[in-house]
Amino acid sequence: DGGITQSPKYLFRKEGQNVTLSCEQNLNHDAMYWYRQDPGQGLRLIYYSQIVNDFQKGDIAEGYSVSREKKESFPLTVTSAQKNPTAFYLCASRSDREGVMNSGANVLTFGAGSRLTVL
Amino acid sequence: RKEVEQDPGPFNVPEGATVAFNCTYSNSASQSFFWYRQDCRKEPKLLMSVYSSGNEDGRFTAQLNRASQYISLLIRDSKLSDSATYLCVVKRSGGSYIPTFGRGTSLIVHP
Numbered sequence A: 001d002g003g004i005t006q007s008p009k010y011l012f013r014k015e016g017q018n019v020t021l022s023c024e025q026n027l028n029h030d031a032m033y034w035y036r037q038d039p040g041q042g043l044r045l046i047y048y049s050q051i052v053n054d055f056q057k058g059d060i061a062e063g064y065s066v067s068r069e070k071k072e073s074f075p076l077t078v079t080s081a082q083k084n085p086t087a088f089y090l091c092a093s094r095s096d097r098e099g100v101m102n103s104g105a106n107v108l109t110f111g112a113g114s115r116l117t118v119l
Numbered sequence B: 001r002k003e004v005e006q007d008p009g010p011f012n013v014p015e016g017a018t019v020a021f022n023c024t025y026s027n028s029a030s031q032s033f034f035w036y037r038q039d040c041r042k043e044p045k046l047l048m049s050v051y052s053s054g055n056e057d058g059r060f061t062a063q064l065n066r067a068s069q070y071i072s073l074l075i076r077d078s079k080l081s082d083s084a085t086y087l088c089v090v091k092r093s094g095g096s097y098i099p100t101f102g103r104g105t106s107l108i109v110h111p
Helices: none
Strands: A004-007 A010-013 A019-025 A031-037 A043-051 A054-057 A064-066 A076-078 A087-094 A108-110 A114-118 B004-006 B011-014 B019-025 B031-038 B045-050 B055-057 B060-065 B070-075 B084-091 B099-101 B105-110
Touching: A004 A087, A010 A019, A019 A031, A019 A087, A019 A114, A043 A064, A043 B099, A076 A087, B004 B084, B011 B019, B019 B084, B019 B105, B031 B060, B031 B070, B031 B099, B045 B055, B045 B060, B070 B084
Parallel strands: A010 A114, B011 B105
Antiparallel strands: A004 A019, A019 A076, A031 A043, A031 A087, A043 A054, A064 A076, A087 A108, A087 A114, B004 B019, B019 B070, B031 B045, B031 B084, B055 B060, B060 B070, B084 B099, B084 B105
């Protein structure tokens, strides 16, 4: 089945450590996104990538880094420079074309998320 | 003013009730509007796209009012399983496709 896989599902980090969250999709989507969600809040955009080898900062990119070396993969690194990294991280991808299930173009498909806690 | 604003609720309604949520957006040039549903501690999933002429999917009806810059979601005959957070999503105007999320409206349907 096509979809997006995020790992790990839960992650604990000590202060001062960098961690990398994995996001892999087999939907053949060009665009991928990373969002952060805090309790009771909406999703805030960290980084996005419209195509392989290209990515752009979102609204809250400070303290994060990404790469897009392959179409299928868009890992997010949470660096020690991120002051308040405890949050729920969501990766999404998007197709410009109508989906097989007629889900419509430009619909976001999300992974199950990674919950990061800083101890 | 935030780009996308929603009343966080919670909206607490009995089974069978009709409930409506609104979502306002600040940029009149916004394109592409969606409603997503998010269950507790899960990822958001598409509920429905919102078209200019309004659209219906079973018990759910979505409307777009460009003049007043809001979209709405109407749920008829509420079920217990409709309890969730409903996220309004608006695509920012401009070349890059950037979906912007509201903070969500919480719905609790009780017996």
